[in-house]
Amino acid sequence: MPSTMTPSLFSPQPADTLAESLKRAFGFESFRPGQEAIVRDALAGRDLLAIMPTGGGKSLCFQLPAILKPGVTLVVSPLIALMQDQVRQLIDNGIAATFINSSLASGEAAARFAGLLRGDFKLLYLAPERLLQSEFLNVTLPRIAASPGISAIVIDEAHCVSEWGHDFRPEYRQLAQVRSRCPDTPWHAFTATATPRVREDILVQLALRKPATHLASFNRPNLQYAVREKQRHTYDELLALSRTSDAAGIVYCLSRKRVDELSAKLQEDGVRALPYHAGLEADERRRNQEAFIRDDAQVVVATIAFGMGINKPDVRWVVHYDLPRTLESYYQESGRAGRDGDPAQCILFFGAGDIRTAEFLIEQKIDPVSGEPLEAEQRIARHQLRQVLNYAESTECRRAIQLRYFGESFDPPCNACDNCLQPRELKDWTVPAQQYLSCVARLAQRRERFGAAYLIEILRGGQSQKLIDRGHESLSVFGIGKEHSVDEWRHLARALVQQGLVDETQDGYPVAILNAQSWQVLRGERKIMIAEALQRPRKKKGKREPSPGEELTADVALFETLRSLRKRLADENGLPPYVIFHDATLREIAARKPTTLDEFATIAGVGQRKLEKYGELFIAAVRGDAISG
Known part of the structure; x- marks a missing residue:
């Protein structure tokens, strides 16, 4: 990430239609389902609550209005990694964005504030703690409101406002006090997961005024779910999955000890695996996370401390090596697979020992002062455990169970879970x-x-x-x-x-x-x-089927050449590879083989800025020209 942010090269054209602005800014010919209605409500200046599943494109729903409206949009984000990731993607698209958080030296933060007041930026990302600081509320916020003006305040990951959510942040509860400082500014709340109870809590806690509510389906049809019996050969299955291809994967474990043991064993067996948990030094966690994002590591073995700030779209599989704590957290964690819309696998290994471990952990919920059990917390935890067990042991469609949890109905079969594909006797x-x-x-x-x-x-x-x-x-x-x-x-x-x-x-x-x-x-x-008890999946005879996310292209060798070029450019620019182009874009290039800039501009994911920055390089790769590195 460069130390200073310069204004973008992208600027919307007054005569552009909404679709033309979408293509010019982000390279997409059309909106995904639900996006256009949200964008139009945002452009109309309404308060809104949008619930969209991971991979549904919710960020675009506030980023596009931000660049089309006068003034700056403030985006409240809970994690440094999350805001940094979105900002570098916006900058690579030529869109003026910046963040201000504790990772910056005071001089750099001051420089960004000065640029903000000059009108250099269209989006400012900041943590709730920063927004709530007295100096920011009483001095900085009024100055921004006066010039360049605040077009909207976006609350990203809005489920953090609710005690009933899976990732409650007390600071989010205090955000409503900002409303009195900007009474006429529209508020936009976005999240990927929220039960009906959490949705109601968001509306109340943020004091949204007659909001437009957009509830997209929680269904992720590109994800395939399976629950497998945990046995002696479970590690062998994990190792085989890691070796099937070079696809990125995440393994979730319940304890730090399991994370360390499993990541070390995978390393010994030749897998580029790294651990991630709260027991590691902050610098090591950051290095491991960056290595995974930049494709220098294939697998991250982690506790639930990993994931919320990760926007890596090409994770092809997520494995829960241990029982998840709640059904909501399982949906959220497994949903980190396939954010690019390509097929991905979500596998949960489950054994009787997991139940005993979970029950033991519940019993450890005691008051640190009195030593007495925290009965209310234990009661909730046991209820959540029963929901997870019902999911793991049920013969019902996995997708139907998950969607019912979020208040959505689904008619099976989904043809993308083990219970639908291979019903048990x-x-x-x-x-x-x-x-x-x-x-x-x-x-x-x-x-x-x-x-x-x-x-x-x-x-x-x-x-x-x-x-x-x-x-x-x-x-x-x-x-x-x-x-x-x-x-x-x-x-x-x-x-x-x-x-x-x-x-x-x-x-x-x-x-x-x-x-x-x-x-x-x-x-x-x-x-x-x-x-009957969960069984190891039956092997299919005959020709090997493509692994998750793998698709036949017109030229597989060219696809690998394009991936290598993308990785080199990413390393040179200090970016994750997916910021340059997603795998789906590379596959389309490899299939269609554009040889002119006009042809390259028609590829999905190629906007105005990326066409100018990368077009000639990738066209040269398609032609087979030698590319200097």
Whole structure:
């Protein structure tokens, strides 16, 4: 990133249509679904809330209005990496943008403020902490409002405003106080993930005024989801995936120890892998992140500390080596694959040990002063864990489960998840289900209710002191399920909840309660069919199919030549390769082989600035001319 930002070469033409401005600035012939309506509402000066999935192009929805309207747009962003990434992409497109954050020396920050007041920039990115500083609120903000004027205030990653969101930031709660300083300035809130509860919280906390609300589908049709059993060979599957191609991937783990062990093992096996977690020094985290962005590393093995500030569009696969904490965080983390719209894989490895680890971590949620359990937090965490387990063990379409979580319906099959592509065999578990429900009924007769763990202890004939003290060894169901393991009983218990055949209380510790469907099972009116355990994916015989994101082009060798040229240019300019061109643009070049600037200008992703800056170089590569480096 250069130390100073110069005004852009791009300037909209007064006679341009909106589509022409889009092409001139960003190189796209048309808007993606939902984008144009948001842009038009932004240009009309309305407050708005836009929920668009990762890869849906939400940044363009506030960047294009920013360059078409007079004044500067302030963009509130939660992470330094996130704002730096967007700014360098804008600059490479010839659009005047800058950021001001703690990474800058005071002299550089002052120079950027001076340029801002001169009207040199169309977009200013800053953290909420900076915006809320007294000097900025009372001195700088009024000066910007006076000249060059504030066209809009954009709250990016707006889910951070809500305590119910997956990445709550307390500073975001205070942003509404800025409204009184700029009462007539429109506010635009954007985020990729928000449940109905979080969406309502955003509207309230930011005090949006009669906002235009745009809710795009959360469906990411280019992503293929699979859940696989965690076994001895799980690492071998991960290694094979890493070696399938040179495609970028992310591996998420629950602990720092697992991250270090896994990244070291991948390195030993020849994979360009790097670790990322909060236990590393800040400089090492930054270097590893940059290496991944610049394609110098293929794989990052990380805790959930990695990802929010990453805008790498060509991640072809994301693996969760351990169980994610919540269904929302899984959607967010797995969604870092395929941001460019090309096919990508999302794989979750799941085993019984993951459940025990998750439950142990929940039990560690205690008050640091009193040492007492934080019961409210534990209750929420257990509810979230049950949602993740339901997702992992269900035979239902994975996509349908995820979208239902966000309040969206979907009619399967999606033909892009393991449950739709390779349905698992169902086995008859009617008798054990009747035994389990009978245990619930016997306890209910005694006005007693318990959770699954205690019910299983009774069915397996446990000899704990609490069981004996309660006299439960005298129940007729005591010990009748010894032939099944604890894990099998737990699998059954969760399946009964998933299928609506038994209810669970949501307050406090979850206990089982019979419902009308439970009695149908007990009376033998309904069979209980449960999927067999997760299996390793079956190998397909015959010709190897393309890996995720791989497509046949007119000239595969040319595509690799273009990638090498892109990497060299990126290194020379201190940019990530994708800032120059996405893989999809390179594939189109390799397929269509443009030999003139006019032909090159028709390639998707080639705007005015990129045509001038890179056109001749890539045309030379297409022609096979020697390119000096």
